[in-house]
Amino acid sequence: MINLTKIIAAILVLLALALGGYAWMLSRQAPPPVVAAPASGTAPAVKPTQSQTFAVVVATKPLPAGQAIAADSLRVEQLTINPAGAFQETAPLAGRVPVIDLGEGTPLVEGQLVSGLALRVSEGERAIAIKADETMGVGNKVQPGDFVDVFVMLKSDGKDIDRSQARLLLSRKRVLAYGSVSIDGLASKSDKSGAAQQAQRSEPARTAVLAVPVDDINRLTLAESSGRLLLALRNPTDMSEPDPKLFAELPTALQPLQPKAGEARRPPLEGLDRAQAGLTAADFATGGQQTAVRMPAIAAARAPMAVTNNVRRGLQVEVIRGDRSETVNY
Incomplete structure (x- = not known):
């Protein structure tokens, strides 16, 4: 019993010595670095990420509406946005x-730029629509891009049917649109197979849009309101046109100012000036060669009477009411 107690005591002494040596070794090592705790209220640092940019054309100066954009008024910038339809x-x-x-x-x-038929109209021309149907449109065989001759039929009343006339009004005019199909190809953008455009062509056309010189629009509008138009399809390689020098120029509704003394003779009206001067229906139908004197009744009543061979004779004035005319002696 006494030997067992001595053995246990010796073991405990050895264990105490071992623990003391281990503690002395730990005390000899350097202490680990102390990490400073972040201050309260400050967010942890985040590594910055580079955002994606896109090349986009922007204006370098104000661009007014309706004016062509100059090349030096544009530049390419790197933007963080890429708008739909950007360049x-x-x-x-x-x-x-x-x-x-x-x-x-x-x-x-x-979407901010002009598009459509306006870009297909040449300088000095205007796009104008006229009524269309199967007969006047060559059985609906007219297509955008074709060239046509425009004829007009002016039919007189039953009493004066011999004065009815048909003549060539405009020669070799370009068709910009016929019905719902247009030369700018907008109808086929959504359907590359052309099925949508073919479906539109099957619909009856009600209008035809022609490119017409601005000084010929007066004749076209008068012809459509006074008679019946007819489109004649022609081969695009046929460049023949009538010679305007063979016919007298129609007088205008508004008479231009006469040059003052010493001023050179002014050239004939052309383009917008002639379009503004206008055209009367009577001159359009007769070619400016009227066979009867036509005066307003009020002006005729105020006109002085003519005296010949001691006989007081008034003026003869033709009064037109609608499609009827009568001669009145004043």
């Missing part, structure tokens, strides 16, 4: 026309 190059935008005023730095998109 990546400046070359396609030179000469395009904005439909609204654009400020400096504004990104240009397709």
Whole structure:
């Protein structure tokens, strides 16, 4: 019993010595670095990420609506946004026309620019629509891009049917649109197979849009309101046209001012000036060669009477009411 107690005591002494040596070794090692705790209320640092940018054409100066865009008024910038319909190059935008005023730095998109038939009209021309049907449209065989001759039929009343006439009104005019199909190809953008455009062609056409010189629009509008128009389809390679020098020029509704003393003779009216001067229905129908004197009744009543061989004789005035005419002696 005494030996067992001595053995246990010796074991405990050895264990105490071992623990003391281990503690002395730990005290000899350097202490680990202390990590400072973040101050309260400050967010942990986040590594910055680079955002994606896109090349977009913007205006370098204000672009007024209705004026062509100059090449030096555009530049390409790297933006964090990429608007729908934006451009990546400046070359396609030179000469395009904005439909609204654009400020400096504004990104240009397709919806802000003029498009459609307006871009197909040449300088000095206007796009004008006339009524169309199967008969006047060559059995609906007219297509956008074709060239046609426009004839007019002016039919007189039953009493004077021999004065009815038919003549060539406009020669080799370009068809911009016929029915719902247009030359700008907008009908086929959503359907590359052309099924949508073919479906539109099957519908009866009600209008035809022609490119007409501005000084010929007066004749076309008078012809449509006074008679019946007819389109004659022609081969696009046929360049023949009538010689306007063979016929007298129609007088205008508004007479131009006469040159003052010492001024050179003014050239004939052309383009917008002639279009503004207008045309009367009577001159259009007769070619400016009227066989009877036509005066308003009020002006005729105020006109002085003519005296010949001591006989008081009034003026003969033709009064037109609708499709009827009568001669009145004043």
